Amino acid sequence: xxxxxxKDILGLPKTPLSLTQEKKxxxxxxxxxxxxxxxxxxxxxxxxxxxxxxxxxxxxxxRPPPPDEKVAWQWLPVKSSARKDDLQLYHWVRVVNxxxxxxxxxxxxxxxxxxxxxxxxDEYENHLTDPVWxxxxxxxLFELCERFDLRFTVIADRFPLSRTLEELKDRYYSVxxxxxxxxxxxxxxxxxxxxxxxxxxxxxWRKHLSKYYFSISGHKxxxxxxxxxxxxxxxxxxxxSQSRHQEKKDAEILAEAKRxxxxxxxxxxxxxxxxxxxxxxxxxxxxxxxxxxATAVAPSTLxxxxxxxxxxxxxxxxxxxxxxxxxxxVQAASSAVGLRTIKRVEQTLQDLGVNLKPKVxxxxxxxxxxxxxxxxxxxLNLQKQLQYKESEGSSHREGTYGAMPDxxxxxxxxxxxxxxxxxxxxxPSFQNFMYYFTISNLQGVCLSVFTAERPIKKxxxxxxxxxxxxxxxxxxxxxxxxxxSDL
Amino acid sequence: xxxxxVERFSASTPKPRIGIDGGxxxxxxxxxxxxxxxSVPIVCGSIAFFRGKKAKEYRTHNWTVxxxxxxxxxxxxxxxxxxxxxxxxxxxxxxxxxxxxxxxSECGWGEFKIDITIFFHADACERKLELSHLLKLxxxxxxxxxxxxxxxxxxxxNEIVFPxxxxxxxxxxxxxxxxxxxxxxxxLNLPPPGDAGDxxxxxxxxxxxxxxxxxxxxSKFSEADELFRLTATRQKVxxxxxxxxxxxxxxxAQPEQF
Numbered sequence: 226x227x228x229x230x231x232k233d234i235l236g237l238p239k240t241p242l243s244l245t246q247e248k249k250x251x252x253x254x255x256x257x258x259x260x261x262x263x264x265x266x267x268x269x270x271x272x273x274x275x276x277x278x279x280x281x282x283x284x285x286x287x288r289p290p291p292p293d294e295k296v297a298w299q300w301l302p303v304k305s306s307a308r309k310d311d312l313q314l315y316h317w318v319r320v321v322n323x324x325x326x327x328x329x330x331x332x333x334x335x336x337x338x339x340x341x342x343x344x345x346x347d348e349y350e351n352h353l354t355d356p357v358w359x360x361x362x363x364x365x366l367f368e369l370c371e372r373f374d375l376r377f378t379v380i381a382d383r384f385p386l387s388r389t390l391e392e393l394k395d396r397y398y399s400v401x402x403x404x405x406x407x408x409x410x411x412x413x414x415x416x417x418x419x420x421x422x423x424x425x426x427x428x429x430w431r432k433h434l435s436k437y438y439f440s441i442s443g444h445k446x447x448x449x450x451x452x453x454x455x456x457x458x459x460x461x462x463x464x465x466s467q468s469r470h471q472e473k474k475d476a477e478i479l480a481e482a483k484r485x486x487x488x489x490x491x492x493x494x495x496x497x498x499x500x501x502x503x504x505x506x507x508x509x510x511x512x513x514x515x516x517x518x519a520t521a522v523a524p525s526t527l528x529x530x531x532x533x534x535x536x537x538x539x540x541x542x543x544x545x546x547x548x549x550x551x552x553x554x555v556q557a558a559s560s561a562v563g564l565r566t567i568k569r570v571e572q573t574l575q576d577l578g579v580n581l582k583p584k585v586x587x588x589x590x591x592x593x594x595x596x597x598x599x600x601x602x603x604x605l606n607l608q609k610q611l612q613y614k615e616s617e618g619s620s621h622r623e624g625t626y627g628a629m630p631d632x633x634x635x636x637x638x639x640x641x642x643x644x645x646x647x648x649x650x651x652x653p654s655f656q657n658f659m660y661y662f663t664i665s666n667l668q669g670v671c672l673s674v675f676t677a678e679r680p681i682k683k684x685x686x687x688x689x690x691x692x693x694x695x696x697x698x699x700x701x702x703x704x705x706x707x708x709x710s711d712l
Numbered sequence: 713x714x715x716x717x718v719e720r721f722s723a724s725t726p727k728p729r730i731g732i733d734g735g736x737x738x739x740x741x742x743x744x745x746x747x748x749x750x751s752v753p754i755v756c757g758s759i760a761f762f763r764g765k766k767a768k769e770y771r772t773h774n775w776t777v778x779x780x781x782x783x784x785x786x787x788x789x790x791x792x793x794x795x796x797x798x799x800x801x802x803x804x805x806x807x808x809x810x811x812x813x814x815x816x817s818e819c820g821w822g823e824f825k826i827d828i829t830i831f832f833h834a835d836a837c838e839r840k841l842e843l844s845h846l847l848k849l850x851x852x853x854x855x856x857x858x859x860x861x862x863x864x865x866x867x868x869x870n871e872i873v874f875p876x877x878x879x880x881x882x883x884x885x886x887x888x889x890x891x892x893x894x895x896x897x898x899x900l901n902l903p904p905p906g907d908a909g910d911x912x913x914x915x916x917x918x919x920x921x922x923x924x925x926x927x928x929x930x931s932k933f934s935e936a937d938e939l940f941r942l943t944a945t946r947q948k949v950x951x952x953x954x955x956x957x958x959x960x961x962x963x964x965a966q967p968e969q970f
Contacts, residue, residue, distance in 0.1 A: 540875040
C-alpha cells in the first residue's frame, strides 16, 4: 500500500494506531494529525482535514461494545403512525437486554402532507361559486389535490375533464383564499396565512414606511395569477429552445447596448443622477451648439446625443463655472474618439498658438474654442481619409501591371521615408514575396527591403518610363513622413 | 409679501417660454426662464507682498486672496458669502466672508491651494459653487531678491453661469452692472422686482472693489485678443478643410482617367 511505502521512506513505524507518539516526528505531514480509530486512507478520503466541528465521535467507532449489554437482532412487527391502513409489516430490530426499542417508526416524521381545506355545501353556495366551474368539478379537483399533495402536473393529468394546469391552479387557490377569508374570525389571523399574507402586509407598510416594506416583508408572495403563470412558462420554453446562434446574437446585442449606455453615462458623469436624457435642445440658447460642422467626415449621431446630454446635465446643475462647462463639452466631444486623436487635436492647437484652456473664458470665447476643436477633428479626419484614398488610388493605378487585383486590406509603412512620398501597400492575398524597384522622375532608384512574418507582396507606386503624371497626387508635393500612428 | 407675488402672477397674461420648476404650488412664483443665461464674470486671485525688513521666519509675506467682479463691480447682489478654506496650519482655517468685497488678508510663508466655496442668495441658486486657487508668494522666475513694493499677482478669469434663472432673480439683477444677461426671448414679461425682504440686497455699504487699496494691481481681462486669435485660427482651419476636400474629390476622380 502506498501508505506503508511512504512510511518506509520516511523511516517511520507502520502501525496507524500508534500515531500519538509520532506526532512530533512527522513535521512534513499535514499539521493536523489524523484522528485515532480510523485508518489514514479512510481519513484522507474525507479530505484529510479535521472537520471544524466533530461530526462523529470518532472514538466511538472502533470501541468494543460495553460488556454488560446484551445485543440481539430480532424480526419484529412495525407500527408506524404514517400508515393509515392495518397492514402489518416486519423488520429487523436491534434489541438490547431483551428490551425492544420504543417509539414511533423513525421515518414516520417525514410523512408530511398538505393541508387542503374541505368546504361544506353551504360554504360552497355562499362563497365559492364560479361561472365556469361546477360543484362536481371543484369537488373532484379538491379530492385530487388532497390525494396528490398539490402536485398539479399529476392532478392535471388525472383530472377527468379537460382543464389546463393553470386553470386548475387558479381555481384551487382562489377557492382556498375565499374560504379562508370567509372563515376567518379576525383579520389578524388571516394576515399570517401564506396565501393571504402579501396584500394586507403591503398596504400597511406602504402607508407608513413606504420605502422599507420590501426589505422587511421578506419573501414576497403574490396571489396566483393565471396569465402571469402562462407567460412565465412560455418565456421559459422560448429561452430553452433558443438555438445557439440566437444566443450569440442576443449576447452581442446586449453588449452593444451596454457599451452605448456607458458612453452616454460617461458624457453625463458630473451631472445629478436624475437627468432627463431627452431635453429639448431648441430651448437652449442658440449660439452654443448650433454650428456643428456640417462637413464632418465621420458624423456620429452619438456625438450629438453627447452634446445634448452634457448641456442638459449642465442645466441641471443650476450653477456652474464657465471653465467647467467648457471642460464638459470638450469631454463630450472627445468621448467618441480615441486618446491618440485627442492628443493630436491638442498638439494642433498648440502648434497654432491657441491656449488649450482659454485665458479669458467668456461665452463667445468658449464657444469659439469648442468650434475650433471640432473643426480640427474634422481636419484630421479628412487628412486621414485623403491618405487612405491616395493609397487606394495608387493601388488601382498599378492594376495594369497585373499585380494587384483588389484593394489592400491592410497597410504597413516602411520605416524609411521615401523621397517622393509614395505609400507602400501590402496585400495578404498574395503568397509571393517580391522586390520592386521604384523609379521616380527626379530621383534615383530606391530599393526598399521589407521583411514580414508572413509572405506579403509589396506594391510600390510605379511610374512607367516616359509617362508623366499630369496631376501628381498631393502625396508627391509634400513628402509625408509615414508613421504607424497615422493608421 | 408672498401674497403680493401670487396676486401679480395671477393677474398677468400667460407668458410664453417660461417653464415651471417642479410644479410645486407653493413656489410657483419661482418660475424659471428657459433659454436665458445669467452670467457673472469674476476674477479669482491673490496678491502677495514680501514683508522685506519686517519679515520673520513664519511671516514672510502679506497676502490677500479674493473673489472680485471682473470689472470690479459689486458681487453682493449675487453672492451671499464666500468661504476660503486655508491650509490647516492656519488658526481657524475656514474663513467666512459674508459681505462684499469678498477678500481675505493673511500673513504667512507658504504657498498652498485655497479651496473657495461660493454661496448665492436664495433666489439665485440654492447650490454652492466650488473653485480653487493656488496661492503664489514667489515670482515664477527668480529675478533677484523680492522687493516689498512689487507684489506677486495671480489672477484667473472665470464666469459663474446660471442657466434658466428664476424669474425673481432675473428681474432683480437684469440691470445690475456686475451681471450679464443673455438675449431675452421675445414677449417675455418679467414681473418688476418686489422688495425682497432681505436687506442684504441693498446694503448701503459699498461692496465693489473699484476703490480697493489693491485695485491698481488688478489685471484687466479682455476677450478681444483671445477671440481674435481663435477666429483667425478657425478661418485657417476651415481653409485647410476646404483644400483637403478638394483634393479628396480629385483623388476620387483619378482612377477613371486611366
